Each structure stands twice: as structure tokens, then as C-alpha cells.
Amino acid sequence: MIKIAIPGGAGRMGSMLIRAIAAAPDLEFVAATDRPDSPFIGRDAGEVAQIGANGVIIGSDPETLFATADVVIDFTSPAASLHHATLAAAHGCAMVIGTTGLSADEEARLKTTAKNSTIVYCANTSVGVTLLTQLVEDVAAKLTDGWDIEILETHHHHKVDAPSGTALALGKAAAKGRGVELDDVADMVRKGQTGARKPGDIGFAVLRGGDVAGEHSVIFYGESERVEISHRATDRAIFARGAVRAARFAVAVANGFYDMTDVLKG
Numbered sequence: 001m002i003k004i005a006i007p008g009g010a011g012r013m014g015s016m017l018i019r020a021i022a023a024a025p026d027l028e029f030v031a032a033t034d035r036p037d038s039p040f041i042g043r044d045a046g047e048v049a050q051i052g053a054n055g056v057i058i059g060s061d062p063e064t065l066f067a068t069a070d071v072v073i074d075f076t077s078p079a080a081s082l083h084h085a086t087l088a089a090a091h092g093c094a095m096v097i098g099t100t101g102l103s104a105d106e107e108a109r110l111k112t113t114a115k116n117s118t119i120v121y122c123a124n125t126s127v128g129v130t131l132l133t134q135l136v137e138d139v140a141a142k143l144t145d146g147w148d149i150e151i152l153e154t155h156h157h158h159k160v161d162a163p164s165g166t167a168l169a170l171g172k173a174a175a176k177g178r179g180v181e182l183d184d185v186a187d188m189v190r191k192g193q194t195g196a197r198k199p200g201d202i203g204f205a206v207l208r209g210g211d212v213a214g215e216h217s218v219i220f221y222g223e224s225e226r227v228e229i230s231h232r233a234t235d236r237a238i239f240a241r242g243a244v245r246a247a248r249f250a251v252a253v254a255n256g257f258y259d260m261t262d263v264l265k266g
């Protein structure tokens with residue numbers, strides 16, 4: 001049995017993960033936390049996830065996660081995930097991190113932490129988006145001169161970061177296909193007298209509304225033609241299933257920093 005702990009156990013993804021673990025015969029759910037000021041502290045995590053009491057009480061001390069688990073699956077906030085990664089390294093515990101909105105500096109700190117532990121870090125844990133990302137890199141490498149790349153994403157109205165981590169990952173894949181750095185070509189904001197679109201730019205557009213689980217399109221505009229590659233998530237359960245798959249991978253590999261592409265290969 002693989003022992004799994006969940007910080008952010010009262011969150012949208014936390015609840016999804018608790019349900020996914022309960023449905024898997026090879027996984028044991030051992031601990032959960034949430035923010036110290038969360039109204040869910042002291043509540044049974046199974047009840048909060050609406051699958052019935054399971055005896056795991058949501059606490060606020062992150063040490064409890066790492067003292068008991070083989071792997072911690074973290075979909076919380078950038079600051080919390082970074083702190084948890086430090087604890088994971090100290091305890092020799094593996095982590096799957098799905099939190100988005102980390103800065104380049106925070107991502108670099110995560111990578112350093114993974115020298116002493118295993119971290120699978122991925123802005124989108126769905127199998128479909130992982131394949132989409134590979135496809136985008138290939139297409140961007142082939143559709144070069146005269147082709148403009150635009151990325152459109154839609155998410156529910158609770159989402160706090162923009163563009164989504166997935167949109168940025170798709171942008172990085174497209175930039176890689178073109179042999180450039182995303183930071184040098186990303187066009188994130190258009191308002192007022194913007195001037196004409198610069199050749200080679202990768203544009204981003206963001207929609208927020210309702211309960212949309214996540215929609216991403218990468219659009220390649222050519223002369224008199226257009227290629228669109230899209231992914232639509234209709235249920236957050238796909239992210240939980242992917243994260244659980246990543247957790248099984250994380251306990252089986254050597255220390256290091258991995259992503260979902262590694263998980264699918266493994």
C-alpha cells in the first residue's frame with residue numbers, strides 16, 4: 001500500500017484527490033491539512049469530500065503529512081507548496097505538486113529542493129494535456145514562417161492566477177518548438193494602441209466564468225488557413241487521476257525533478 005497525504009484537503013482538488021484515493025485499492029489515505037484559519041480544520045476529510053467519514057481529521061500542522069506518508073500530493077498555493085517541498089526533502093518523502101502560479105524563481109527553488117527528494121511538478125496532470133503539449137511543440141517547429149501562434153484558455157471564476165499554468169506550459173512548448181524563450185516572445189496584454197502584431201510573438205487570451213474545469217486551445221494562424229489544437233476538461237477528476245498516477249511513479253523512481261511526460265513514459 002502506498003501511503004498518501006493531502007495538504008489543502010478541503011479544497012476543490014483536495015476533495016477530488018481524496019475521492020480518487022478511496023477508489024484505488026493500492027493507496028492508503030493517511031493525513032490531510034488545510035490553512036490554519038480554514039473552517040474545515042478538525043473535520044473528517046472523507047465527510048468534507050462527501051464520501052463518508054474515513055477517520056482522517058483535517059489538521060493544520062504540515063509536519064503530520066510528512067511524518068506518515070510515502071508521497072504527498074499538493075494542490076494548494078505557491079507559498080504552501082514551496083514550504084511543503086522543503087519539509088519533503090527533510091523527511092525523504094516524495095511529492096506530486098499540481099499547484100500553479102509559481103514564479104520562475106519559485107520553480108527554480110523547487111528544482112533545487114528535488115536534489116534531496118522526488119518531486120513531480122506539473123501545471124496540468126491530465127493525460128490529454130500532456131499529449132497536447134508534445135503535439136504543440138511539434139506543430140510549432142513545423143509551422144514557422146508566416147504562422148502566428150495564439151493561446152486561448154477558459155477557467156471557472158474562482159481561479160486566482162492568469163494565464164493558467166497550462167496555458168503557460170503550452171506557450172513554453174510552442175516557444176521550444178520555435179527554438180526561442182517564451183519570455184522573449186510572449187504577448188500577455190493587449191489594450192489601446194498596441195500596433196501591429198509582431199511576427200514570432202505568442203499571444204495569450206484569458207476567459208473566466210462559471211464552473212469551467214479548464215479549456216485550452218493553441219491556434220496557428222497561417223495565410224488563408226488555420227490549425228487549432230484544443231483540450232476541454234469536463235470534470236476535475238481527470239487531474240486527480242493523473243496526480244494519483246504521478247504519485248505511484250514518484251515512489252518508484254530515484255530522487256529528482258520530474259513532470260507528467262516522465263510519468264506517461266514511466
Ligand code: NAD
Nearest residue numbers: 008011012013034035075076080098099100123124125239
Ligand atoms: P482551492 O482554493 O479550492 O484549494 C486549495 C486549498 O489549499 C484550499 O482548501 C486552501 O485553504 C488550501 N491551502 C492553502 N494554503 C495552505 C497551506 N499552507 N496548508 C494547507 N492547505 C492550504 O483551489 P483548487 O481549485 O483546488 O486549486 C489548487 C491549485 O491547484 C491551484 O494552483 C490550481 O491552479 C491548481 N490546479 C492544478 C491542476 C493540475 O492539473 N495541475 C488542476 C486543477 C487545479
